[in-house]
Amino acid sequence: MVQEQQPTPSSIDPEAAGRHSAEKNPDKGYIALLGWSLNAIDAMERFDRRYIVVAPSWATEYARQNGIPFIEWDFERLNERSLEIAETLKKEGVDVSVPLFEETVEWAGAINSVLMEQPRLHGQSILFRDKALMKRRAHLGGIRVGVFEEAHDRDDVYRFLRRVNQTLLKLDGDPNDPIHLKAFDQAGCLGHRVIRTPEEIETIPDTDFPLLMESHLDGWEFAVEAWIHDGEIKFLNISEYVTLGYSVFVPATPELEAYREAITREIEKLIKAFDIKFGLIHPEYFVTSDGTMYFGEVAYRPPGFKAFELIERAYGFNAYQAMALVFDPKATKEEVDAFFPEPVKGAKGHAGCFGVFPRRRVVSELAFPEETAEHPYFESHELYPLQEEVVAEREAFGTHWGLVYFFGDDPHKMRDLLKHQEDLDFYV
């Protein structure tokens, strides 16, 4: 079915593409964005590089009306026609494709292996898409990871929970250390569950299998966004999680930034292990109290939680343009070096955001807390008023109902402010 519906990807509106390309420097790389993101498109519109958006049919009309160079493509699955889109982009003169979402990472690998004539890129992208393969690769590369296993059914989960806690020398009656379950190929917190007791295993739906199980790592979790060009880190941002799945801010507190050198070494290991020559990576780590880094996972795409927007707010540079730049095979070292500011010191302040989940089970209206609205750090929010009473369910780590943005000078104040938001009702 999907195959039959796939349009032939030759339908570039020559006028739309031509209009935009005409004003841009033909000596710089021609970028294909894989996936639909208004902020990414806006960034490319204002960047001196030709670009084209590859996205599903629901975006066609908007793209046409707004003169956005566009190719319709359904990213549902890779199949024998997948090469078509690569060939079309190659014919169009595109130099590289940039994945914007988890679902397009593998596509970018496949397309770039054709565009750049480097078949290895497709294999690399599969490492980013399969969390079990990713962990093994990291492990083989000498990176410290937790204990992990794949599970195909609930019995696998029972066994893993028991074995992990056995290893930890727990006695009968001691509370278990939790284990984490994650879907193989989904972004961030989607499908993430924490299991502490055998009873909880019964609640996992069949559709979640197969999945990845990991031991729990006690420590300080944080994320990194690293722009890599020619195998070198060009800019490294540390995003501090206040509470995983709720809040993040950049740049991090001095306490976390103190690990910057150690973190940089870890990222270099990762670059080597995964043989990354260019692009943006978004790994997550735990640092334990003795300073040991544990690798969590790594994504080859922009992070969620609007981290790009936070980085722009803090540093002033456009993170999407930065991404296109480091992907561009025609970008020079000078150009890339000149683009980025100095980490931490180059920031004008700390930008953070908080993801709102309703705290009550039944909510009927948006009641934005006055104390948040009046706080000098508060900048904006994207919460929507409710039309009717809603029963709020939080499945696994779930999806937040909207973000609240803050900006201020003091990282500790920012951290405490974000933490405090967890105690407030945004919907009642």
Next chain:
Amino acid sequence: MEYQRLQDASRNEDPELKQARERFEHALESVSRVTPIARAGRLPRLFNATLRLLKLPGGPAIVHGHAGRFDQAGVFEGSDWDHPERLQPELSRGSLTGSADAVAVEALSRLRMLAIAEGTHDHPDLGAAAARDFLQRSLVVNLDLLQADTSEAGRAGKGQREAVRQLLSFELDRLGGASVVEALVAEADRILEQRPIDVSAPRQLLDHVEYLLDREDLPDSEALQRGRQLLAACRGPTRLTRAAAADCLAGFEALSEAEREKELAELGRSVMETGLVCPAHGALLSLLAESGSDRQLSLAMGLDSVGSDSLDAFNELVRALIREAVGPATAQCILGLGNLLDRGTLFFPPVPGSLWRLTRLEPLPEVSAHLREEFGHVDPPSGRSLLLAGVISVLGLPLGVSQGNNPTCQSARAISLWAQVDPGFLLELVMWAARDNEIDLHFEGDLIRSSELTEGLIEDFHTDLDTVSLVLVPHLDKIYWEMGRRIVGRGEDGHRWINPEFHGWWVNRGFATTVDYATGAVVDFAGFVRRFHAAYHPEYNDGAGLIYPQPAGIVATDPFGNYVGLHAIAIQRVEIDDEGVMRVYFYNPNNEGRQDWGGEIVTSTSGHGEMPGESSLPFDQFAARLYVFHFNERELGDPEAVPEEAVESIASAVRESWAAERAWHEVVTS
């Protein structure tokens, strides 16, 4: 100068203001930098930064300093505010009391408007004068938001209200209070000259005038003097009446006879000139009803010769009415009483008896309680006093009845028409409603009792009404609804049968409509217009003047001529004005007689021979919004005498307006 001061201030700016300014500038820059594709995502930060800044002293000036950039930055892109020439001052209230984002975008728009008005920013579609006019008119309808703690307190956040307060205060400073006072006074005057029964709206405008006069010294002007006069009429036009009621009475007793006459004449004149009455005037008239001479009463009410004759003929009744109805709280009904006497209404045989009966009536406790509660006074007079004061007002100012915010134009029109032509019947209905809590009317031989009905047009009764309407409308509305229910299925506009039975035999049975009841199509418009001329236009109906005002239906349209809804009015008379234009004078039960119906059809309420409370339009313009009328079949002229061009010009105005999207069927004659 202004700019200089701004610059100097920024050097040792308050840190909070500095931070808010930087946030605002950064957000504005961020909005202007992106393409329209990503703009929506950047606006919330700008809106929040705007509110932040507005709240701080000196904040509005900073936002205003950037106003020239808003259009270019795309702040209003894709919204109504992108077309400032289409914005309506009356609608700004909704934004200023709405969500935080609505307040912010309205604020940015207004400060841009101010920059246009001051000539520092050019807009292709809006000139400086129009921008200034918008802001002045908008300030007039929003001035209560300028004063601390308003009734909106519950809805909008505290900070948001403060932002609006600072914003409006800044606008007022820049525009100059004098021009706003001028607009307020003009608005109050335009309402007052229609002599409404309920004067709460102009009184509120005058409260704002008082606030502005106290706020700053304004250069003297005609508008300022008129404003002072109107204010004085509310608060006390003479030295005596400005004092507390007890002091006023004592002071009055101490005057010589000549001084008393002078004082009373001045009070009577103030009422007649302004349509407003002060509380002390009520206390004084009560005193005169007990011990004053007829001459004193006549002066105090500003009576003309008919009024004085009425007083002479019904002396005891008038004094009883004053004793029962008039006091400091109900003083406004003195205007109605004076008019009632001047109109000679007491000479209608059933009226004196009905009024005597009402002076003795003790309304049902629930009716009294309702009236007292709605009166909005800490110590309201008795239910009987309130009801009587209301009755006096309606009989004195029959064209001052308003439907308020209710969809009950039919009921309001009925009350007005009865007060004009059948006051005895109206007083009978008031008696029933107040004493029995029901009224009944007949329809095609059946008795319809309001107490047996539950349904009406009113879903949520707005009680901003005169007392008689408060008592009658809930009953009338249900009866009207029931009559409507009984004609369902006849396939014709039910007003044909309902109007004569609902109002009275004097509504003509001849009935014409041009809208097909089932399809909404316009049918035989030419025939309809010809007949309207033959029935109402003195040049085509052999000069047959209108004896009884007649209900009629108009199509209400907005200022762009678009269909809004159907509306009940009454044709009062058709006459030539001073400029030789044939006009239809009509009663509109809507809150406000001045309306812009598009296509240059703007109803007039004064200056074209209107009596207070009447609206008027040139005959052909009126015909272009008419869709239903009643006519006297025995006094119909020749429809074919109406020239083709006159008919065609009205028809084309209709085709361009409310019939634009309707089918149009003319009768073809071969």
